[in-house]
Amino acid sequence: MTISVIGGGPIGSIAAVSCSKFDSVEIYEEHKEQPVQCSGLISKSGLERLGISAEKIAKNRIRGARFFSPLGGMFEIDGKQTKAHVFDRSEFDSFLLNLAIDSGAKFLNKRIDDISNLKSDRIILATGTNYNLHRKLGLDMPREFLIGAQYEMRVECDKDFVELHFNVPGFFSWIIPVEDYARVGLCARTNPVPYLDKFLQELDEKGRILSKNILNKNFGIIPVYNPKLKTDYGRLITVGDAAGHVKATTGGGIVLGGIAAKFSYEKNYEVKWRSEIGRELRLHLFIRRFLDRLSDKNLDRLLSVLADYGGIIEKRGDMDIASKSIIALAKNPKFIARLMLEMPYLLIDLI
Numbered sequence: 001m002t003i004s005v006i007g008g009g010p011i012g013s014i015a016a017v018s019c020s021k022f023d024s025v026e027i028y029e030e031h032k033e034q035p036v037q038c039s040g041l042i043s044k045s046g047l048e049r050l051g052i053s054a055e056k057i058a059k060n061r062i063r064g065a066r067f068f069s070p071l072g073g074m075f076e077i078d079g080k081q082t083k084a085h086v087f088d089r090s091e092f093d094s095f096l097l098n099l100a101i102d103s104g105a106k107f108l109n110k111r112i113d114d115i116s117n118l119k120s121d122r123i124i125l126a127t128g129t130n131y132n133l134h135r136k137l138g139l140d141m142p143r144e145f146l147i148g149a150q151y152e153m154r155v156e157c158d159k160d161f162v163e164l165h166f167n168v169p170g171f172f173s174w175i176i177p178v179e180d181y182a183r184v185g186l187c188a189r190t191n192p193v194p195y196l197d198k199f200l201q202e203l204d205e206k207g208r209i210l211s212k213n214i215l216n217k218n219f220g221i222i223p224v225y226n227p228k229l230k231t232d233y234g235r236l237i238t239v240g241d242a243a244g245h246v247k248a249t250t251g252g253g254i255v256l257g258g259i260a261a262k263f264s265y266e267k268n269y270e271v272k273w274r275s276e277i278g279r280e281l282r283l284h285l286f287i288r289r290f291l292d293r294l295s296d297k298n299l300d301r302l303l304s305v306l307a308d309y310g311g312i313i314e315k316r317g318d319m320d321i322a323s324k325s326i327i328a329l330a331k332n333p334k335f336i337a338r339l340m341l342e343m344p345y346l347l348i349d350l351i
Ligand SMILES: Cc1cc2nc3c(=O)[nH]c(=O)nc-3n(C[C@H](O)[C@H](O)[C@H](O)COP(=O)(O)OP(=O)(O)OC[C@H]3O[C@@H](n4cnc5c(N)ncnc54)[C@H](O)[C@@H]3O)c2cc1C
Pocket: 006, 007, 008, 009, 010, 011, 012, 028, 029, 030, 031, 034, 035, 037, 038, 039, 040, 041, 042, 110, 111, 112, 113, 126, 127, 128, 129, 130, 133, 148, 149, 150, 185, 218, 219, 220, 221, 222, 239, 240, 241, 242, 246, 251, 252, 253, 254, 255, 257
């Protein structure tokens, strides 16, 4: 059997590695160097799940996160050991592409605009957020998107912690420490730049901007997961951003997209990836919709409840598998009692 992977991003490469174990694989990638539109934050557990040991190319190690509520509250999760790595995405992508080539896949630096010339038995569409082929072939594609903007610059921050500031409607702003600089960015449903400018101004007022020199600017779109999307068309399947395999809570698409890519060789691809990560993707979507409905006051209230039970998330939480934290919290009677006390306030936003 021959397999064509269209797109040599992380998900195309993971698919190619998985398929090369069994068959002859070719990867088509239109760029010589893939464009970077990412913060490069990937959980340690996620990389382990994917069987990728890329620690040696990591730029930084992260042990926890600080959440800032819209009304000024702060809640910290300290994993006490490395929980995530920060990568330079173009280095990370090349690393994965080389793994695919080393495992036997043939790399072709070529854009595919028409699949009718491909004679392969299976076509894996891993074209990220370029949906041109989806449109041409009448395939299902995500319809809802977030727009991301991110600047690399020197800001005052703790190198071991990422920061999430809930100051954007429908999402959050982040600060991800890299080396002697950080990635400061956010996602929004509309033009993100005015929100980012406002966030930078706030950081500046707090004296946290160490240099106004912007080292790099990144913009990109993130598909919002849609559980109804068809991803298996027999000879052709879609995977990664091309299939909307992205956590709606954080916009992260590498771990769950990568898990789906591991099934790209399987006959029952869609059934297999859904049984592995469908519930998690739906849960992330549910959490996102829930958070979207909360007023600033209630978001603050919710974060302060979580702050009191942060130890449970520290022990049992997982950046990708949201159900782990939720199940652990749900098993704690004190947490449930506290949540019940807050419920009348939260319900005002939910009904
Ligand atoms: C601002 C921002 C920050 C993010 N931060 C994170 C993060 O910290 N962690 C995380 O996990 N995720 C993050 N994401 C999401 C992450 O970048 C994506 O989920 C991930 O890149 C998806 O990988 P992919 O291989 O599906 O698509 P891509 O990485 O987009 O790769 C697709 C590849 O296909 C190629 N291609 C497209 N069409 C064709 C064609 N017709 N022929 C040949 N080649 C083609 C493209 O050149 C590209 O190289 C972020 C996204 C944004 C926008």
